[in-house]
Amino acid sequence: MSWILIGLVAIAAGLMLVLRPPGSAGFLRTLGTRAAGAGLVAAGLLFLANTSFVFVAADQVGHLKRIYAFEELPPGRVVALAGQKGPQATVLGPGFHLIPFVRVLYDYEEHPLVMVPEGYYGQITAVDGAAMPAGMFMAPAIPDDQVDGMLDATRFLTDGGFRGPQETVLKPGSYRLNRYLFDVTVSDATAATVVPTGHVGVVKSNVSVPGVSCREEVVTAAEGSDGADSLSVPLVPRGCVGIWKEPLLPGAYYLNRAAYEVELVETRVQTWEFKGGFTKRIVDLSVDQQGQLRQEQRTSEERVPEDAADRAVFVKVEGWDIPVELRVLVQVDPADAPVVVGSVGGLKEVEDRILVPAIRSIVRNVAGSVIRVPVREADGTIATPARFETRPTRVLDLIENREALEQTIETIIKVEGRKAGVDVREIRLGEPAIPPEILIARLRQQLADQLSQAYTRETAAQNERIKTEQARATADEQPRLVTSQIAVQVAQQREQEREALGRAERKFLEELAKGQSAQATVLGQDRVAMLQALEKVLATLENRPDIIQLVGRLVPQTLVTGGGTGMEGAAAVIGQAVQQAIRPE
Secondary structure (H helix, E strand, O other): OHHHHHHHHHHHHHHHHHHOOOOOOOHHHHHHHHHHHHHHHHHHHHHHHHOOEEEEOOOEEEEEEEOOOOEOOOOOOOOEOOOEOEEEEEEEOOEEEEOOOHHHHEEEEEEEOEEEOOOEOEEEEEOOOEOOOOOOOOEOOOOHHHHHHHOOHHHHHHOOOEOEEEEEEEOOEEEOOOOOOEEEEOOHHHEOEEEOOOEEEEEEEOOOOOOOOOOOEEEEOOOOOOOOOOOEEEEEOOOOOEEEOOOEOOEEEOOOOOOEEEEEEEOOOEEEEEOOOEEEEEEEEEEOOOOOEEEEEEEEEEOOOOOOOEOOEEEEEOOEEEEEOEEEEEEOOHHHHHHHHHHOOOHHHHHHHHHHHHHHHHHHHHHOOEEEEEOEOOOOOEOOOOOEEEEEOOOOHHHHOHHHHHHHHHHHHHHHHHHOOOEEEEEEEOOOOOOHHHHHHHHHHHHHHHHHHHHHHHHHHHHHHHHHHHHHHHHHOHHHHHHHHHHHHHHHHHHHHHHHHHHHHHHHHHHHHHHHHHHHHHHOHHHHHHHHHHHHHHHHHHHOHHHHHHHHHHHHHOOOOOOOOOHHHHHHHHHHHHHHHHOOO
């Protein structure tokens, strides 16, 4: 307002100077007076123009409050439409805005953009609008493609937007909102709903979407059975008030936490352990230097781990209280998650209220009653064909027939689990803390067997060492052994050669004898004898040439006559020569 007064005063003073008639002061003084008047008029106009525009920064939103107007704001309304006094529905965007006397007729102020960071949503509350219908505590959600229109304050007020909390939320981004109409909250309470991998989100809705047919359906967890004693709960379709039958799959959802509550249910396989909570007595066996067995008893305090489902289950077998540890693998099917949440509240509640007590009871009943085991022969092998017997459970069955106990327990627990909407995948019994009085005989036998095996292995090792030493000694004597082997082979070869020569000589003599026998048959025995003697003499002469020379000197002096074949004469000559040769002179 002051800017207008100053401007009007300046314009009036300037006009007075400009329009003042010339006087006796002279031409130059009159010209200067009019120039000053023109300057005052210009300054006045500038003051007036300054009240008719605003400049809005890029990260701000201009808000106007009408001070002067003929139309009053209707009763109960907070934000004014065009021509009404009060906070205006229209906001100003970035840049210059020329509005006549805007700074006179309005109070002008700026508000920053509404910023919604990633991973959060903006909770909207409208301070003006139509009254909320009876039975509705939150304005229905606006489809995503109509949110921009909703954020226009004029349109919101004229199209029947409801006053109060809005189910519609602002997703991450920047928004130019009329802060007179919309109050936006961004905090840790408005974080996006994230359903991680391996989970589903069960939705409990407090609002319904207009136009959706909402009909409750009672759903039972144990599908495929008569449903006796099974968990059951009424479920509704998505968009209705109640627990939705269809869970949310893994992902991020911008759900208004004031309208929806999401319970996360893990669908991955989980391990429940029943462990600790007892004092374990142990007997240690050892062997002294003399080979005598010695035993020492000690105790171990088995504590319950922090992440265990419960402590070990105590089973009474043959009058003994034996703690049995076990591991249970469970999993919730996504389709059963709404039943679990609607009936007991969540998997943790199912564990604590239903399955843990059931598992403890079943393990005690099964392990402490009877067992069905295959019949074994006298040597300990299973009889063929397979036969089974049902008898009272013994303490050692917890070790020797553990698999049979596990199968029986697992079969019963799976039924109880399905009633609660949980799939029991596997039951595994741990090592039972059997009293050492029962195991001492077996432990001594096992140790004796181990000692026997150790002795056998040591003996085998010694034999291997002897073989190694023999091989090493053989390698060291290898040159001598090779020489000896060669000598043996040479001797064997000579023996074979002599044997062959003997066989040849024998063959020769045999053939010679045959020839002589034939010769004697033809010539007679005497003549054969003479021929043999002659052959020997000739052989001797062949080896003794000096005898031949001697015979040459003696032959002319000898005359031998006779009949027959002439062999007698030759023999006589030769015989005489031989006698002379050998006769001493």
